[in-house]
Amino acid sequence: MIKIPVIKISYDKLLSRLGYFKAKTKIDRKMFCMINEILNFSQKFIIPSVAINFENIINIDNEIVFKNGYKIKSFNVSTLLKNSFGAYGVVVTIGKSLERKRNDFLINKKIFDALILDAVGSVATEEVIKLVYAQIYDCEKEKKNILTKRYSPGYGDWFLEQNMEFVNWVGAEKIGVSLNEHYQMNPEKSVSAIIGVEKLEM
Amino acid sequence: MICKKKFLDILKKRVLIMDGATGTELQSKNYLNGVTIPEELNIKFPNRISDIYRSYINSGSDVILSNTFGANYIRLKHYGLLNEADNIVCLGIELAKNISKDIIVAGDISPIGEYIEPLGKKSFDEVYDSYAFQASLLQKYGADIIIIETMTEIKELKAAILAAKENFEGAIISQMTxxxxxxxxxxxxxxSFISIVESLEVDVLGLNCSIGSQDLVKLIKFLCCNTNLxxxxxxxxxxxxxxNHKTFFPETKKEFIKSSLDAYSYGVNMFGGCCGTTPDFIKSLSNELRFKPPIKRKIVNKCFFSSRTKAIDINDVKKPIFIGERINPTNRKQIQSELLSGNLTTIKNEAKLQVKFGSKFIDVNISVPGVNEKKLLVDSINQIQEIINVPLCIDSSDSYAIEEAVKNCAGRPIINSVNGEQKKLDSILPIVKRFGTGIIALTTDDNGIPKTAEDRLNIAEKILNNALKFDIDIKNIIFDYLVLSVSSSQNQIIETFKAMKESKIRYPECKLVLGISNVSFGLPSRQTINSTFLKMAVDCGLDFAIVNPHEDWDIDDKIARKLLNDNSISEYISNFSSFKKPESKNINKTNFINIDEELYFAIINGDQDSIPSILDNIIIKFGNNDRFFKSMNDNILNALNVVGKKFLLKEYFLPQIIMSAQSAQLAFSIIKSFLKRSNVVSSCxxxxxxxxxxxxxxxxxNIVSTVLESYGFDVIDMGINVDSKSIINKALEIKPVAIGLSALMTTTMQEMETVIKLKNSNCSYIKIIVGGAAVTKKFAKEIKADAYANDAIEAAICMKKFIEK
Structure with a gap:
């Protein structure tokens, strides 16, 4: 089952998120130390939570219909799940603490610190969902199933407006994730995704 | 109410079984319907709480945690229940006692939900007061003990423990997650957790929540080997x-019991369960462990000092322990001027470097005439302790500043210092006692520096007696028997060593410290004397040395020893008079370049800290010369152009752009304020x-705004979630060169078109540039924006083109 350990952010992934190009970008010692300082500081603010929901699919056409009646209207998602018998809905978040601290930095015009902290938050959120995916993968592999790639609302024709219903379906309010009227996730550093489960063809 | 002594006596005889989870039990029974927070159940649905209590009492719990988990001032106020505080706490306790008179009722205290600054916005005092409010109610309504649980932040824990100690008479258990x-x-x-709770003299420490028993028992083993509590x-x-919408706890009762039995074998004294555990878990636990005597643990002799993240056991580390002395403004003009403007850059760098070069403690002294020492010391402590992982030594003669600084320490520090003056003892020792710090005790008093070892030892005795009056454990006292320069006070070295040796015999628990570099004042090759003296002092029992860690501490010179032993100063001088000071380990030379180039390179390198001094030099050298300042302006813009090019070539990435932009911004603001005074205002x-x-x-x-400001534009930032009418009204008011719009989502970027349409009907001469993660060049063209920018540099280039047109 899903276990979320302490999320340690690698310096290299953070650099990559900030636009660093290994072959081209030059960083001096001072910049290295400054980024590392904020990276170490930011670990305190990463508090991951996960909500998952699994449901069997009863029909895939132009829309996917789940057993409990929930529907997703998206050709792209239908294509993704065309061979799936069921799907996981996943919502992850790293909580509000980091973005609160980032906003404090912005108010105090510490743009550099805010930039690094924001990037850490984005990397951390991505790490959490990757971890969840990997654990679901292992779990399903034991049952001789495989997973599709994950797909999030807001991409392709799975319009962001459908994210509200999706996160409700997952039950994300219980981990403190909600959406505003413009479908922006709160906390900001949250990700929702669907992952299809297929039988492994021998 | 059970007194502290009685409770501790019980613990000596047998283990105690606490209850299991309250929160998850309330959830599973749907008992949270109709209340805002669980504590409200005490007044609205007391039967539900009684049911939970009863289920655990019947399962064999000796200790029930009252339903007062979040009943602190801040939380109750937030939920509009402050006027019910007394009833909530009273009933939380009474409902348990009504079920069984034999039960020990623990007043439950938990996190406020917000961090103390600098991690959060609450001050230490606000959080302390919130907990004091709760603790005094628990005292009033007869809780037997207090359990502070589920704490995640060490400063908050400190506030909670102090509030409990100072407002509650019973035993205090302190648990962290x-x-x-x-x-x-x-x-x-x-x-670090052990360091804080032991120094604050809690009665029991422990761990709860967050992880399952199989993982927690590994951590509890560590505690059992490192504390006697x-x-x-x-x-x-x-x-x-x-x-599937349900919270699921994966651990089985069997796994839970096995881990608890392992914990028992390590010497744990109190057992219970947290989230996900049920009365059934507690029943099995009680069947296994109730009334059993505790397993005696091996006595350990640890003395921890700590930072937020790490601790050092000074009984278990190689001597001498270096206390880095470099954060001290004495004779250091740059640090003095930075501190006067509240700039902590150099002292933060000094802290990091000293740790890198072997300091196990960092002494923080920011005493400069003209500063608000209390505020600056607290700011320094708050910032330094977030970037290093060693304990601090708080160095000040202002007891108010010391108290505030110690309060804000996330770890356990040493206070530097107290001496034999009664006034000092009376002001500093209460702080030492209250916060459980270490204390450096100088063996001087109102009469100055004693000449003999015996006189210094007499002062040491006075300090000790005063410490005992305040009930301070004497192992927290670190004596300094004083170092005088061998050049002017040659016999004093012998007296210092004599006092140290005698001190180790009379007060073996008290550690010794010396400020090493005083010994060589006025002599050549100071490091030779300092290092040799250090080695001799260690032989006399020295534990701590206040030093510059960058210097060479491996030297042990025969001639220097002779000097220190029998005053052969002439031999030393004749051997070392032509000695040149070796360069210290950390050299940071800057090549001499002219002022123009200095400013240019400072912008390119993002060296914000050097900008004020470079511009000061310019102003001093060139005075009020408008043509010269135009040239400075051009220099800055040239530097920014280079930065922009480096960004496009991927040689620079976003953090470097920000640093350069902020440096340029600072330079512009200094130039602008100077020009305004000469009635020449420059803005793009x-x-x-x-x-x-x-x-x-x-x-x-904000990133784009920063870069635009660095290019000399006046940016009016209207913030987030701004409607189109407000934007256009502002534009009509201030007639800007351009409006920059940002949107990160496909659902919001449509609003940009609304702004453009409104602009076209009201002030079509103003340009609009759009950008943001969701926005594309194609979209910008579709909505007829004047320009699109993929990043901050492109935005700056666009804006420059607008003004050139």
Missing amino acids: FSKDGISATGTDLS PISFKPNAGVPILV GKIIMATVKGDMHDIGK
């Missing part, structure tokens, strides 16, 4: 996950920046 690698959410390790163990039934024009209606994203817009 860790992940399975033994680190709390805010970076504190187990040793009784220990409590209250794990979850595994890490909770939300599956105004720009309005806004994130459109419905979008809450801030950071991209």
Whole structure:
């Protein structure tokens, strides 16, 4: 089952998120130390939570219909799940603490610190969902199933407006994730995704 | 109410069984319907709480935690229940006592929900007061003990413990929450936790929540090997996950009992369960362990000092322990001027470098005439302790500044210092006692520096007696028997060593410290004397040395020894008079370049800290010369152009752009304020920046604003979620060069078109540039924006083109 350990952010992934190009970008010692300082500081603010929901699919056409009646209207998602018998809905978040601290930095015009902290938050959120995916993968592999790639609302024709219903379906309010009227996730550093489960063809 | 002594006597005789989870039990029975917070159940649905209590009492719990988990001032006020505080706490306790008179009722205290600054916005005093409010109610309504639980942040824990100690008479149990690698959410390790709770003299320490018993028992083993205090163990039934709308705890009762039995074998004294555990878990636990005597643990002799994240056991580390002395403004003009403007850059760098070069403690002295020492010391402590992982030594003669600084320490520090003056003893020792710090005790008094070892030892005795009056454990006292320069006070070295040796015999628990570099004042090759003296002092029992860690501490010179032993100063001088000081380990030379180039390179390198001094030099050298300042302006813009090019070539990435932009911004603001005084104002024009209606994203817009300001534009930032009418009204008011709009989502970027349409009908001469993660060049063209920018540099280039046209 899903276990979320302490999320340690690698310096290299953070650099990559900030636009660093290994072959081209030059960083001096001072910049290295400054980024590392904020990276170490930011670990305190990463508090991951996960909500998952699994449901069997009863029909895939132009829309996917789940057993409990929930529907997703998206050709792209239908294509993704065309061979799936069921799907996981996943919502992850790293909580509000980091973005609160980032906003404090912005108010105090510490743009550099805010930039690094924001990037850490984005990397951390991505790490959490990757971890969840990997654990679901292992779990399903034991049952001789495989997973599709994950797909999030807001991409392709799975319009962001459908994210509200999706996160409700997952039950994300219980981990403190909600959406505003413009479908922006709160906390900001949250990700929702669907992952299809297929039988492994021998 | 059970008194502290009686409770501790019980613990000596047998282990105690606490209850299991309250929160998850309330959830599973749907008992939370009709209340805002669980504590409200005490007044609205007391039967539900009684049911939970009863289920655990019937399962064999000796200790019930009252339903007052969040009944602190801040939380109750937030939920509009402050006027019910007394009833909530009273009933929380009474409902348990009504079920069984034999039960020990623990007043439950838990986190406020917000961090203390600098991690959060609450001050230490606000949090202390909130807990004091709760603790005094628990005292009033007869809680037997207090359990502070589920704490994740060490400063908050400190506030809670102090509030409990100072408002409650019974025993205090202090529990913290860790992940399975033994680190709390805010970076504190187990040793640092022990350091704080032992120094604040809690009665029991322990771990609860967050992880399952199988992982928590590994951490509890560490506690059992590193403290002599009784220990409590209250794990979850595994890490909770939300599956199909239900919270699921994966650990079985069998696994939970096995871990609890392992914990018992390590010497744990109190057992219970946290989230996910049920009365059934507690019943099995009680069947196994209730009334059993505790397993005696091996006595350990640890003395921890700590930072937020790590601790040092000074009984278990090679001597001498270096206390880095470099954060001291004495004779250091740059640090003095920085401190006067509140700039902590150099002292933060000094802190990091000293740790890198072997300092196990960092002495922090920011005493400069003209500064608000209390505020600056607290700011320094708050910033330094977040970037290093060694304990601090708080160095000040202002007891108010010391008290505030110690309060804000996330770890356990040493106070530097007290001496034999009664006034000093009376002001400093209460702080030492209250906060459980170490104290450096100088063996001087109102009469100055004593000449003989015996006189210094007499002062030491006076300090000790005063410390005992305040009930301070004498192992927290670190004596300094004083170092005088061998050149002017040659016999004094002998007296110092004599006093140290005698001190180790009379007061073996008290450690010794010396400020080493005083010994060589006025002599050549100071490091030779300093290092040799240090080695001699260690032989006399020295534990701590206040030093510059960058210097060479491996030297042990025969001639220097002779000097220190029998005053052969002429031999020393004749051997070392032509000696040149070796360069210290950390050299940071800057090549001499002219002022123009200095400014140019400072912008390119993002060296914000050097900008004020470079511009000061320019102003001193060139005075009020408008043509010269135009040339400075051009220099800055040239530097920014280079930075922009480096960004496009990927040689620079975003953090470097920000650093350069902020350096340029600072330079411009200094130049501007100088020019304003000479009635010449320079600006490239105004720009309005806004994130459109419905979008809450801030950071991209702020980065662009920073870069635009660095190019000399006046940026009016209207913030986030700004409707189109407000943007256009502002534009009509201030007539900007351009409006910059940001949107990060496909659902909000449509608003940009609304702004453009409104602009076209009201002030079509103003340009609009759009950008943001969701926005594309194609979209910008479709909505007829004047320009599109993919990043901050492109935005600056666009704006420059607008003003050139």
